[in-house]
Amino acid sequence: MEVTKKMLESYRSNRQEILELEFMLRNRWKSESMISIDTILNYRKGYPVPEGVAGFDQERYERLQNRDMRRKERLEQECKAVEDFVGNIQNSVTRRIFQLYYTEGEKKPTQAKIAKKIHLDRSRISRKIDDYLKDAHKAQNAHV
Known part of the structure; x- marks a missing residue:
């Protein structure tokens, strides 16, 4: 899927x-x-x-x-x-970002809160999410 x-x-x-x-x-x-x-x-x-x-x-x-x-x-x-x-993401920082942003906790946290926990700035969080999703989408289409 x-x-x-x-x-x-x-x-x-x-x-x-x-x-x-x-x-x-x-x-x-x-x-x-x-x-x-x-x-x-x-x-x-x-x-x-x-x-x-x-x-x-x-x-x-x-x-x-x-x-x-x-x-x-x-x-x-x-x-x-x-x-x-999310569990198969190789890069530990990216995996932690995805876990905090999408899967853990009751409410969806802001990118600023995640950036504070991971010690990055908010724009890097957004960029890492977007870049990883683009790469993952390309990889899934390459196997087809």
């Missing part, structure tokens, strides 16, 4: 969505939204009398579970590709 800048930027959001999907997959059956009310016609009196019947909507539950499971698996593959991409 080719890692793009968009994938790198959406990594944190994807990790959060995976946690949300795991919660939903575990707890959806407890939700009141899985209770369905249908109307049936009762003929016990000789003529149709509409009655409401409440019950667990198994079909809807399975459909939503399958949808969320597929989404979770796709997001996990994308996150694994990003982690492998």
Whole structure:
């Protein structure tokens, strides 16, 4: 899977969505939204009398579970590709920049904060990210 800048930027959001999907997959059956009310016609009196019947909507539950499971698996593959991409960067400074800027922590840090941690100026951080992504993109296209 080719890692793009968009994938790198959406990594944190994807990790959060995976946690949300795991919660939903575990707890959806407890939700009141899985209770369905249908109307049936009762003929016990000789003529149709509409009655409401409440019950667990198994079909809807399975459909939503399958949808969320597929989404979770796709997001996990994308996150694994990003982690492998960042982990395979040979230059340790560039790898640390990518880890701090794209994969570590809850919020996306600024390039200035990363520059302070790595002891470079902010413009060098931006240049290293852009240069590495251009080189990686060329290398991936060369193998095709």
